[in-house]
Amino acid sequence: MKLSHLNIILSLFCSLFLVTELKAQEDVAKAHLETADFLLANSRYSEALEELDKAINANPTDGSVYFKKANTLLAITKFNDAIKTLEACVKSDPSFFRAYEMLGDLYSQKKKPSAAVKYYDLAFQKDENIEQKYLYKLKILDILDQANRHRFSKKHIDDLRKLDLAESFDLDYYESMYWNEIDHPEKAEELMAKIIGEIEPLSGNERYYYQYIWALFNQGKYSEAKEWMDKITTSEAEAMFTIFREEYYFSLAQTYFQVMDYTKSQKMIDVTLGINSSFIEAFDLQKQLAAIHTDKTKVIAAQDRALMAEKDIKKRSAKLLELATLNYQAEDFATAYIHLEEYQDALPQNERNINVIFIKTMCEKNLGEVGSSTEKLKKVIHNPSITPQTKAKYNFSIALVYKEVGDYKNAETFLKAAYGGSYKNAVRYEFSDIQKLKDLKEIESMN
Numbered sequence: 001m002k003l004s005h006l007n008i009i010l011s012l013f014c015s016l017f018l019v020t021e022l023k024a025q026e027d028v029a030k031a032h033l034e035t036a037d038f039l040l041a042n043s044r045y046s047e048a049l050e051e052l053d054k055a056i057n058a059n060p061t062d063g064s065v066y067f068k069k070a071n072t073l074l075a076i077t078k079f080n081d082a083i084k085t086l087e088a089c090v091k092s093d094p095s096f097f098r099a100y101e102m103l104g105d106l107y108s109q110k111k112k113p114s115a116a117v118k119y120y121d122l123a124f125q126k127d128e129n130i131e132q133k134y135l136y137k138l139k140i141l142d143i144l145d146q147a148n149r150h151r152f153s154k155k156h157i158d159d160l161r162k163l164d165l166a167e168s169f170d171l172d173y174y175e176s177m178y179w180n181e182i183d184h185p186e187k188a189e190e191l192m193a194k195i196i197g198e199i200e201p202l203s204g205n206e207r208y209y210y211q212y213i214w215a216l217f218n219q220g221k222y223s224e225a226k227e228w229m230d231k232i233t234t235s236e237a238e239a240m241f242t243i244f245r246e247e248y249y250f251s252l253a254q255t256y257f258q259v260m261d262y263t264k265s266q267k268m269i270d271v272t273l274g275i276n277s278s279f280i281e282a283f284d285l286q287k288q289l290a291a292i293h294t295d296k297t298k299v300i301a302a303q304d305r306a307l308m309a310e311k312d313i314k315k316r317s318a319k320l321l322e323l324a325t326l327n328y329q330a331e332d333f334a335t336a337y338i339h340l341e342e343y344q345d346a347l348p349q350n351e352r353n354i355n356v357i358f359i360k361t362m363c364e365k366n367l368g369e370v371g372s373s374t375e376k377l378k379k380v381i382h383n384p385s386i387t388p389q390t391k392a393k394y395n396f397s398i399a400l401v402y403k404e405v406g407d408y409k410n411a412e413t414f415l416k417a418a419y420g421g422s423y424k425n426a427v428r429y430e431f432s433d434i435q436k437l438k439d440l441k442e443i444e445s446m447n
Helices: 002-041 045-058 063-075 079-092 097-109 113-126 130-146 154-162 169-181 185-193 206-217 222-229 235-244 246-258 262-275 280-293 297-309 313-329 333-346 354-367 372-380 388-404 408-418 421-446
Strands: none
Touching: 002 045, 002 063, 045 063, 063 079, 063 097, 079 097, 097 113, 097 130, 113 130, 130 154, 130 169, 154 169, 169 185, 169 206, 185 206, 206 222, 206 235, 222 235, 222 262, 235 246, 246 262, 246 280, 246 421, 262 280, 297 313, 313 333, 313 354, 333 354, 354 372, 354 388, 372 388, 388 408, 388 421, 408 421
16 A cells, blocks of 8 residues: 555656756747847847757657747758658657648649649648648649649549539639549539539630530530530630540541551541531541451451462562461551561562561550560661651650550650651640559559
8 A cells, every 4th residue: 555655656757857847848849949049030040940940859749839939940941851850749749730731832833733632631631720721632632733643532522512602613624634534524523514604714714614625626526516616715715625626536537547547547537426416537548447457357358368389479469468467457566567478588688678677566465475576666666767657656656566565654755756747646646645544553553
Protein backbone atom coordinates (compact mmCIF):
# COMPACT_ATOMS: atom_id res chain seq x y z
CA MET A 1 0.00 0.00 0.00
CA LYS A 2 2.83 2.37 0.86
CA LEU A 3 4.50 1.47 -2.43
CA SER A 4 1.33 2.46 -4.33
CA HIS A 5 1.26 5.83 -2.60
CA LEU A 6 4.90 6.32 -3.50
CA ASN A 7 4.22 5.48 -7.16
CA ILE A 8 1.39 8.00 -7.26
CA ILE A 9 3.58 10.69 -5.75
CA LEU A 10 6.37 9.92 -8.26
CA SER A 11 3.92 10.03 -11.17
CA LEU A 12 2.55 13.36 -10.06
CA PHE A 13 6.05 14.73 -9.65
CA CYS A 14 7.06 13.56 -13.15
CA SER A 15 3.91 15.02 -14.69
CA LEU A 16 4.49 18.33 -12.94
CA PHE A 17 8.11 18.31 -14.11
CA LEU A 18 7.08 17.65 -17.73
CA VAL A 19 4.47 20.39 -17.68
CA THR A 20 7.02 22.80 -16.26
CA GLU A 21 9.59 21.74 -18.86
CA LEU A 22 7.11 22.16 -21.73
CA LYS A 23 6.09 25.57 -20.42
CA ALA A 24 9.74 26.60 -20.29
CA GLN A 25 10.26 25.41 -23.91
CA GLU A 26 7.20 27.31 -25.07
CA ASP A 27 8.44 30.46 -23.32
CA VAL A 28 11.84 30.14 -25.01
CA ALA A 29 10.18 29.57 -28.41
CA LYS A 30 7.90 32.56 -27.86
CA ALA A 31 10.85 34.81 -27.07
CA HIS A 32 12.63 33.78 -30.27
CA LEU A 33 9.42 34.31 -32.27
CA GLU A 34 9.03 37.83 -30.92
CA THR A 35 12.60 38.62 -31.93
CA ALA A 36 12.01 37.06 -35.36
CA ASP A 37 8.88 39.18 -35.88
CA PHE A 38 10.84 42.32 -35.05
CA LEU A 39 13.59 41.35 -37.51
CA LEU A 40 11.06 40.50 -40.24
CA ALA A 41 9.35 43.87 -39.80
CA ASN A 42 12.74 45.42 -40.60
CA SER A 43 13.42 43.08 -43.55
CA ARG A 44 16.35 41.42 -41.74
CA TYR A 45 15.51 37.98 -43.14
CA SER A 46 18.75 36.08 -42.48
CA GLU A 47 18.72 37.02 -38.79
CA ALA A 48 15.00 36.26 -38.57
CA LEU A 49 15.61 32.78 -39.99
CA GLU A 50 18.20 32.12 -37.28
CA GLU A 51 15.67 33.09 -34.60
CA LEU A 52 12.99 30.92 -36.20
CA ASP A 53 15.36 27.94 -36.20
CA LYS A 54 15.96 28.51 -32.48
CA ALA A 55 12.19 28.66 -31.91
CA ILE A 56 11.77 25.35 -33.79
CA ASN A 57 14.52 23.72 -31.72
CA ALA A 58 12.82 24.91 -28.54
CA ASN A 59 9.36 23.74 -29.61
CA PRO A 60 9.63 21.34 -32.58
CA THR A 61 5.95 20.36 -32.71
CA ASP A 62 4.49 23.81 -33.37
CA GLY A 63 3.56 23.92 -37.08
CA SER A 64 2.99 27.66 -37.09
CA VAL A 65 6.72 28.31 -36.56
CA TYR A 66 7.71 26.16 -39.53
CA PHE A 67 5.01 27.91 -41.55
CA LYS A 68 6.42 31.32 -40.68
CA LYS A 69 9.91 30.12 -41.61
CA ALA A 70 8.63 28.82 -44.97
CA ASN A 71 7.00 32.18 -45.73
CA THR A 72 10.25 33.94 -44.84
CA LEU A 73 12.16 31.67 -47.23
CA LEU A 74 9.65 32.43 -49.96
CA ALA A 75 10.17 36.14 -49.37
CA ILE A 76 13.83 35.71 -50.32
CA THR A 77 12.91 33.33 -53.22
CA LYS A 78 14.35 30.18 -51.65
CA PHE A 79 11.51 27.99 -52.92
CA ASN A 80 13.19 24.60 -52.47
CA ASP A 81 14.15 25.41 -48.88
CA ALA A 82 10.57 26.55 -48.23
CA ILE A 83 9.27 23.21 -49.53
CA LYS A 84 11.66 21.29 -47.27
CA THR A 85 10.54 23.39 -44.29
CA LEU A 86 6.87 22.78 -45.03
CA GLU A 87 7.46 19.05 -45.41
CA ALA A 88 9.19 19.08 -42.01
CA CYS A 89 6.21 21.05 -40.70
CA VAL A 90 3.59 18.44 -41.65
CA LYS A 91 5.82 15.69 -40.33
CA SER A 92 6.12 17.42 -36.94
CA ASP A 93 2.56 18.77 -36.82
CA PRO A 94 0.36 16.60 -39.13
CA SER A 95 -2.79 18.59 -38.36
CA PHE A 96 -1.40 21.90 -39.65
CA PHE A 97 -3.46 22.02 -42.87
CA ARG A 98 -2.19 25.43 -44.03
CA ALA A 99 1.21 23.83 -44.71
CA TYR A 100 -0.42 21.17 -46.92
CA GLU A 101 -2.17 23.88 -48.90
CA MET A 102 1.03 25.85 -49.40
CA LEU A 103 2.87 22.70 -50.50
CA GLY A 104 0.12 22.15 -53.04
CA ASP A 105 0.56 25.73 -54.29
CA LEU A 106 4.33 25.42 -54.56
CA TYR A 107 4.34 22.05 -56.30
CA SER A 108 1.69 23.33 -58.68
CA GLN A 109 3.95 26.29 -59.56
CA LYS A 110 6.85 23.87 -60.07
CA LYS A 111 4.72 21.88 -62.57
CA LYS A 112 4.71 18.76 -60.41
CA PRO A 113 1.03 17.80 -60.60
CA SER A 114 1.23 14.50 -58.69
CA ALA A 115 2.84 16.14 -55.64
CA ALA A 116 0.47 19.13 -55.82
CA VAL A 117 -2.57 16.83 -55.90
CA LYS A 118 -1.20 14.81 -52.98
CA TYR A 119 -0.86 17.85 -50.71
CA TYR A 120 -4.12 19.53 -51.69
CA ASP A 121 -5.86 16.25 -50.92
CA LEU A 122 -4.20 16.14 -47.49
CA ALA A 123 -5.33 19.73 -46.88
CA PHE A 124 -8.85 18.61 -47.81
CA GLN A 125 -8.65 15.82 -45.23
CA LYS A 126 -7.27 18.02 -42.41
CA ASP A 127 -9.25 21.25 -42.87
CA GLU A 128 -12.77 21.23 -41.40
CA ASN A 129 -13.94 24.34 -43.26
CA ILE A 130 -16.41 23.19 -45.94
CA GLU A 131 -15.80 26.12 -48.30
CA GLN A 132 -12.04 25.59 -48.09
CA LYS A 133 -12.43 21.87 -48.70
CA TYR A 134 -14.38 22.70 -51.85
CA LEU A 135 -11.61 25.02 -53.07
CA TYR A 136 -8.90 22.39 -52.46
CA LYS A 137 -10.72 19.90 -54.67
CA LEU A 138 -11.36 22.47 -57.39
CA LYS A 139 -7.63 23.21 -57.42
CA ILE A 140 -6.96 19.48 -57.80
CA LEU A 141 -9.39 19.19 -60.70
CA ASP A 142 -7.84 22.22 -62.37
CA ILE A 143 -4.34 20.74 -62.01
CA LEU A 144 -5.48 17.40 -63.45
CA ASP A 145 -7.08 19.30 -66.32
CA GLN A 146 -3.90 21.25 -67.10
CA ALA A 147 -1.76 18.10 -66.82
CA ASN A 148 -4.13 16.12 -69.06
CA ARG A 149 -4.77 13.66 -66.22
CA HIS A 150 -8.56 13.77 -66.33
CA ARG A 151 -8.88 10.01 -65.90
CA PHE A 152 -7.71 10.38 -62.30
CA SER A 153 -10.36 12.94 -61.37
CA LYS A 154 -13.36 10.78 -60.37
CA LYS A 155 -12.36 10.34 -56.71
CA HIS A 156 -12.06 14.10 -56.29
CA ILE A 157 -15.34 14.74 -58.09
CA ASP A 158 -17.07 12.27 -55.77
CA ASP A 159 -15.52 13.98 -52.74
CA LEU A 160 -16.95 17.30 -53.92
CA ARG A 161 -20.39 15.81 -54.53
CA LYS A 162 -20.40 14.48 -50.95
CA LEU A 163 -19.93 18.00 -49.59
CA ASP A 164 -23.47 18.63 -50.84
CA LEU A 165 -22.84 22.26 -51.78
CA ALA A 166 -24.56 24.02 -54.66
CA GLU A 167 -23.91 22.44 -58.05
CA SER A 168 -21.53 24.34 -60.31
CA PHE A 169 -20.80 24.48 -64.01
CA ASP A 170 -17.17 23.69 -63.26
CA LEU A 171 -17.95 20.47 -61.42
CA ASP A 172 -20.27 19.27 -64.19
CA TYR A 173 -17.60 20.21 -66.72
CA TYR A 174 -14.89 18.21 -64.95
CA GLU A 175 -17.12 15.18 -64.53
CA SER A 176 -18.24 15.25 -68.15
CA MET A 177 -14.59 15.40 -69.18
CA TYR A 178 -13.89 12.35 -67.02
CA TRP A 179 -16.68 10.36 -68.69
CA ASN A 180 -15.53 11.44 -72.14
CA GLU A 181 -11.96 10.40 -71.35
CA ILE A 182 -12.96 6.91 -70.22
CA ASP A 183 -15.24 6.38 -73.23
CA HIS A 184 -18.63 6.89 -71.62
CA PRO A 185 -19.83 9.83 -73.77
CA GLU A 186 -23.48 9.13 -72.97
CA LYS A 187 -22.84 10.11 -69.33
CA ALA A 188 -20.93 13.21 -70.39
CA GLU A 189 -23.82 14.20 -72.67
CA GLU A 190 -26.33 13.77 -69.84
CA LEU A 191 -24.33 16.08 -67.56
CA MET A 192 -23.64 18.79 -70.12
CA ALA A 193 -27.15 18.76 -71.57
CA LYS A 194 -28.42 20.10 -68.23
CA ILE A 195 -26.33 23.25 -68.40
CA ILE A 196 -25.15 23.88 -71.96
CA GLY A 197 -28.28 25.88 -72.87
CA GLU A 198 -27.48 28.38 -70.12
CA ILE A 199 -23.90 29.00 -71.25
CA GLU A 200 -23.42 31.89 -73.65
CA PRO A 201 -21.40 31.08 -76.81
CA LEU A 202 -18.76 33.63 -75.91
CA SER A 203 -14.98 33.64 -75.66
CA GLY A 204 -13.92 31.79 -72.51
CA ASN A 205 -16.80 29.33 -72.67
CA GLU A 206 -15.39 27.16 -75.47
CA ARG A 207 -14.42 24.36 -73.08
CA TYR A 208 -18.04 23.73 -72.08
CA TYR A 209 -19.14 23.45 -75.70
CA TYR A 210 -16.15 21.24 -76.45
CA GLN A 211 -17.19 18.67 -73.84
CA TYR A 212 -20.77 18.56 -75.07
CA ILE A 213 -19.72 18.30 -78.73
CA TRP A 214 -17.17 15.60 -77.87
CA ALA A 215 -19.85 13.55 -76.10
CA LEU A 216 -22.21 13.83 -79.09
CA PHE A 217 -19.45 13.14 -81.61
CA ASN A 218 -18.20 9.98 -79.90
CA GLN A 219 -21.72 8.57 -80.01
CA GLY A 220 -21.87 9.13 -83.76
CA LYS A 221 -24.30 12.05 -83.40
CA TYR A 222 -22.40 14.04 -85.99
CA SER A 223 -25.28 16.30 -87.11
CA GLU A 224 -26.08 17.35 -83.53
CA ALA A 225 -22.40 17.93 -82.84
CA LYS A 226 -22.13 20.19 -85.89
CA GLU A 227 -25.18 22.20 -84.79
CA TRP A 228 -23.45 23.01 -81.50
CA MET A 229 -20.13 23.69 -83.24
CA ASP A 230 -21.89 26.30 -85.35
CA LYS A 231 -23.29 28.06 -82.27
CA ILE A 232 -19.91 29.28 -81.02
CA THR A 233 -17.69 30.96 -83.61
CA THR A 234 -14.72 32.32 -81.67
CA SER A 235 -11.25 31.80 -83.13
CA GLU A 236 -10.35 29.55 -80.19
CA ALA A 237 -13.42 27.38 -80.83
CA GLU A 238 -12.46 27.08 -84.49
CA ALA A 239 -9.06 25.67 -83.50
CA MET A 240 -10.46 23.41 -80.76
CA PHE A 241 -13.09 21.88 -83.03
CA THR A 242 -10.64 20.84 -85.76
CA ILE A 243 -10.69 17.27 -84.49
CA PHE A 244 -14.45 17.07 -85.14
CA ARG A 245 -14.18 17.87 -88.85
CA GLU A 246 -14.12 15.49 -91.81
CA GLU A 247 -10.79 16.81 -93.14
CA TYR A 248 -9.08 15.81 -89.90
CA TYR A 249 -10.32 12.22 -90.02
CA PHE A 250 -9.61 11.90 -93.72
CA SER A 251 -5.99 12.94 -93.07
CA LEU A 252 -5.79 10.19 -90.41
CA ALA A 253 -7.30 7.66 -92.84
CA GLN A 254 -4.66 8.54 -95.43
CA THR A 255 -1.80 8.27 -92.95
CA TYR A 256 -2.85 4.87 -91.62
CA PHE A 257 -3.34 3.64 -95.19
CA GLN A 258 0.22 4.70 -96.01
CA VAL A 259 1.59 2.65 -93.11
CA MET A 260 -0.64 -0.33 -94.03
CA ASP A 261 -2.79 -0.12 -90.90
CA TYR A 262 -5.90 -0.82 -92.94
CA THR A 263 -8.19 -1.49 -89.98
CA LYS A 264 -7.54 1.91 -88.45
CA SER A 265 -7.69 3.56 -91.87
CA GLN A 266 -11.15 2.06 -92.40
CA LYS A 267 -12.25 3.31 -88.98
CA MET A 268 -11.20 6.86 -89.89
CA ILE A 269 -12.93 6.69 -93.28
CA ASP A 270 -16.13 5.57 -91.55
CA VAL A 271 -15.98 8.63 -89.30
CA THR A 272 -15.15 10.90 -92.26
CA LEU A 273 -18.17 9.73 -94.23
CA GLY A 274 -20.30 9.76 -91.09
CA ILE A 275 -19.60 13.47 -90.72
CA ASN A 276 -20.00 14.19 -94.43
CA SER A 277 -21.40 11.41 -96.64
CA SER A 278 -20.56 13.39 -99.78
CA PHE A 279 -16.89 13.98 -98.99
CA ILE A 280 -15.62 13.27 -102.51
CA GLU A 281 -11.93 12.80 -101.64
CA ALA A 282 -12.81 9.89 -99.35
CA PHE A 283 -14.48 7.75 -102.00
CA ASP A 284 -11.29 6.65 -103.78
CA LEU A 285 -9.68 5.55 -100.53
CA GLN A 286 -12.90 3.81 -99.53
CA LYS A 287 -12.77 1.78 -102.78
CA GLN A 288 -9.15 0.81 -102.18
CA LEU A 289 -9.96 -0.33 -98.63
CA ALA A 290 -12.98 -2.27 -99.87
CA ALA A 291 -10.73 -4.14 -102.32
CA ILE A 292 -8.23 -4.92 -99.57
CA HIS A 293 -10.97 -6.24 -97.28
CA THR A 294 -12.38 -8.70 -99.84
CA ASP A 295 -11.88 -12.41 -99.19
CA LYS A 296 -8.41 -13.36 -100.46
CA THR A 297 -8.64 -17.12 -99.91
CA LYS A 298 -9.05 -18.17 -103.58
CA VAL A 299 -6.57 -15.60 -104.89
CA ILE A 300 -3.93 -16.70 -102.36
CA ALA A 301 -4.45 -20.38 -103.26
CA ALA A 302 -4.03 -19.59 -106.96
CA GLN A 303 -0.91 -17.50 -106.27
CA ASP A 304 0.53 -20.34 -104.18
CA ARG A 305 0.14 -22.75 -107.11
CA ALA A 306 1.69 -20.27 -109.52
CA LEU A 307 4.63 -19.78 -107.18
CA MET A 308 5.31 -23.52 -106.95
CA ALA A 309 5.36 -23.79 -110.72
CA GLU A 310 7.62 -20.78 -111.30
CA LYS A 311 11.34 -21.55 -111.86
CA ASP A 312 12.67 -18.15 -112.97
CA ILE A 313 14.27 -16.42 -109.95
CA LYS A 314 13.16 -12.89 -110.88
CA LYS A 315 9.58 -13.92 -111.64
CA ARG A 316 9.47 -16.14 -108.55
CA SER A 317 10.63 -13.20 -106.40
CA ALA A 318 7.91 -10.97 -107.84
CA LYS A 319 5.30 -13.64 -107.04
CA LEU A 320 6.64 -13.97 -103.49
CA LEU A 321 6.15 -10.24 -102.98
CA GLU A 322 2.63 -10.36 -104.42
CA LEU A 323 1.77 -13.35 -102.23
CA ALA A 324 3.19 -11.67 -99.14
CA THR A 325 1.08 -8.57 -99.87
CA LEU A 326 -2.06 -10.70 -100.27
CA ASN A 327 -1.38 -12.53 -97.00
CA TYR A 328 -0.81 -9.21 -95.25
CA GLN A 329 -4.12 -7.86 -96.55
CA ALA A 330 -5.79 -11.08 -95.37
CA GLU A 331 -4.24 -10.40 -91.93
CA ASP A 332 -2.11 -13.56 -92.04
CA PHE A 333 0.94 -11.61 -90.91
CA ALA A 334 3.10 -14.62 -89.97
CA THR A 335 2.81 -16.12 -93.47
CA ALA A 336 3.36 -12.71 -95.07
CA TYR A 337 6.55 -12.34 -93.03
CA ILE A 338 7.85 -15.75 -94.20
CA HIS A 339 7.25 -14.91 -97.87
CA LEU A 340 8.98 -11.55 -97.45
CA GLU A 341 12.03 -13.27 -96.00
CA GLU A 342 12.01 -15.73 -98.91
CA TYR A 343 11.81 -12.77 -101.27
CA GLN A 344 14.87 -11.15 -99.67
CA ASP A 345 16.84 -14.40 -99.66
CA ALA A 346 16.15 -14.96 -103.36
CA LEU A 347 17.65 -11.65 -104.50
CA PRO A 348 21.17 -10.19 -104.35
CA GLN A 349 21.75 -7.55 -101.66
CA ASN A 350 21.77 -4.67 -104.13
CA GLU A 351 18.40 -5.67 -105.58
CA ARG A 352 16.53 -5.99 -102.30
CA ASN A 353 13.74 -3.52 -101.69
CA ILE A 354 13.88 -1.17 -98.68
CA ASN A 355 10.09 -1.10 -98.78
CA VAL A 356 10.12 -4.83 -97.95
CA ILE A 357 11.90 -4.01 -94.67
CA PHE A 358 9.08 -1.57 -93.97
CA ILE A 359 6.36 -4.16 -94.70
CA LYS A 360 8.14 -6.70 -92.49
CA THR A 361 8.24 -4.09 -89.74
CA MET A 362 4.49 -3.68 -90.02
CA CYS A 363 4.15 -7.48 -89.83
CA GLU A 364 6.16 -7.36 -86.60
CA LYS A 365 3.84 -4.66 -85.33
CA ASN A 366 0.80 -6.85 -85.98
CA LEU A 367 2.56 -9.87 -84.47
CA GLY A 368 3.38 -7.85 -81.35
CA GLU A 369 7.17 -7.99 -81.46
CA VAL A 370 10.15 -5.72 -82.02
CA GLY A 371 12.07 -7.88 -84.48
CA SER A 372 15.06 -7.62 -86.75
CA SER A 373 13.17 -5.68 -89.41
CA THR A 374 12.19 -2.97 -86.96
CA GLU A 375 15.86 -2.66 -85.99
CA LYS A 376 16.86 -2.49 -89.68
CA LEU A 377 14.26 0.17 -90.42
CA LYS A 378 15.69 2.27 -87.59
CA LYS A 379 19.00 2.24 -89.47
CA VAL A 380 17.37 2.95 -92.83
CA ILE A 381 16.00 6.22 -91.44
CA HIS A 382 19.53 7.62 -91.30
CA ASN A 383 20.08 7.00 -95.03
CA PRO A 384 20.61 10.50 -96.55
CA SER A 385 18.75 9.47 -99.72
CA ILE A 386 15.49 8.96 -97.79
CA THR A 387 13.05 11.86 -98.32
CA PRO A 388 11.63 13.70 -95.28
CA GLN A 389 8.14 12.30 -96.03
CA THR A 390 9.44 8.70 -96.19
CA LYS A 391 11.51 9.27 -93.06
CA ALA A 392 8.37 10.46 -91.25
CA LYS A 393 6.52 7.37 -92.48
CA TYR A 394 9.21 5.02 -91.16
CA ASN A 395 9.50 6.82 -87.81
CA PHE A 396 5.73 6.68 -87.41
CA SER A 397 5.68 2.96 -88.26
CA ILE A 398 8.40 2.16 -85.72
CA ALA A 399 6.44 4.12 -83.12
CA LEU A 400 3.42 1.90 -83.81
CA VAL A 401 5.55 -1.21 -83.22
CA TYR A 402 6.75 0.05 -79.83
CA LYS A 403 3.25 1.13 -78.89
CA GLU A 404 1.94 -2.35 -79.71
CA VAL A 405 4.43 -4.02 -77.35
CA GLY A 406 3.77 -1.47 -74.58
CA ASP A 407 7.09 0.37 -74.82
CA TYR A 408 5.52 3.82 -74.68
CA LYS A 409 8.75 5.70 -74.04
CA ASN A 410 10.29 4.54 -77.33
CA ALA A 411 6.96 4.96 -79.09
CA GLU A 412 6.83 8.62 -78.08
CA THR A 413 10.46 9.15 -79.14
CA PHE A 414 9.77 7.96 -82.69
CA LEU A 415 6.46 9.83 -82.84
CA LYS A 416 8.33 13.06 -82.10
CA ALA A 417 10.69 12.27 -84.97
CA ALA A 418 7.71 11.70 -87.28
CA TYR A 419 5.96 14.97 -86.41
CA GLY A 420 5.38 17.32 -89.31
CA GLY A 421 3.87 17.44 -92.77
CA SER A 422 1.03 15.02 -93.49
CA TYR A 423 1.85 13.03 -90.33
CA LYS A 424 1.16 15.87 -87.90
CA ASN A 425 -2.45 14.94 -87.10
CA ALA A 426 -1.73 11.21 -86.79
CA VAL A 427 1.22 11.85 -84.46
CA ARG A 428 -1.00 13.94 -82.18
CA TYR A 429 -3.70 11.27 -82.31
CA GLU A 430 -1.22 8.54 -81.33
CA PHE A 431 0.26 10.66 -78.53
CA SER A 432 -3.24 11.08 -77.10
CA ASP A 433 -3.94 7.35 -77.39
CA ILE A 434 -0.64 6.43 -75.72
CA GLN A 435 -1.42 8.79 -72.83
CA LYS A 436 -4.75 7.03 -72.43
CA LEU A 437 -3.06 3.61 -72.36
CA LYS A 438 -0.49 4.82 -69.82
CA ASP A 439 -3.23 6.25 -67.60
CA LEU A 440 -5.28 3.07 -67.74
CA LYS A 441 -2.22 1.02 -66.86
CA GLU A 442 -1.50 3.29 -63.88
CA ILE A 443 -5.12 3.15 -62.72
CA GLU A 444 -5.06 -0.64 -62.96
CA SER A 445 -1.89 -0.81 -60.85
CA MET A 446 -3.45 1.49 -58.23
CA ASN A 447 -6.47 -0.79 -57.95
